[in-house]
Amino acid sequence: MKVDRIKGHLDLVLLGVLSESPGHGYAVITTLRARTEGTLDLTEGSVYPALHRLEELGLLASEWQPVAGRRRRMYRVTTAGQRALQAERRDWRALVSAVEAVLGRAPATAVGAL
Amino acid sequence: MKVDRIKGHLDLVLLGVLSESPGHGYAVITTLRARTEGTLDLTEGSVYPALHRLEELGLLASEWQPVAGRRRRMYRVTTAGQRALQAERRDWRALVSAVEAVLGRAPATAVGAL
DNA sequence: TCTTCATACCTAGCCTAACTAGGTATGAAG
């Protein structure tokens, strides 16, 4: 499934995952893929720049960790990031409520076609 | 509230509203604002180009109607538009499920219609 | 050995679509 529909909600899921436990970018990608059973299959080209942007905004902090010869950039959510996450959650629920208010009256799953 | 978060879901709500009953652009805007109690307060600069795009794609059809000296462009959802709407609904539900799976079942989604 | 795969990171440039900020025009209300 194409999930360019994540547009505008990428920060939400990134902050959401990292607020539970700090982790590195690649792990965030695989976590999202696993938790959503493949629905959220984000590319590195989406996630890494987003992580950089969130750090730039002060919502994430990172530090390099050497791991078996490789290196990982471990991210954690800052205090400002926690506040931002709460705001993102509120906005998300508002959007879901709004869309459901709009679509709620139409035949949802009852459409006979297909 | 800023709802640029509608990004990627504008087609869904436009097709959703117009599939219930044909209408003109300005009415769609006021309908969305009323139904969502102001949450979805879209600008004309968002809606009109979107309607044109959807018509260009064959998902909407329109015709001018004279109304008390003024003129309105009345839109209706085409057959292809109905199919597209169903696909949009599926994608929307998939996104909501995915985000909730990531965030750990957020509440406030008690509308059974979806 | 040598190739391939999984891990783990990065970025320049593209593309889409929502938004900004302006514009036109009518009719009613004040």
Added chain:
DNA sequence: CTTCATACCTAGTTAGGCTAGGTATGAAGA
């Protein structure tokens, strides 16, 4: 005779997710 609500339009900007490339290590397997 001005202002407001209705009703439409679009050029140009912006944001941000995606494409498509790149670097590098370690382990598996041919």
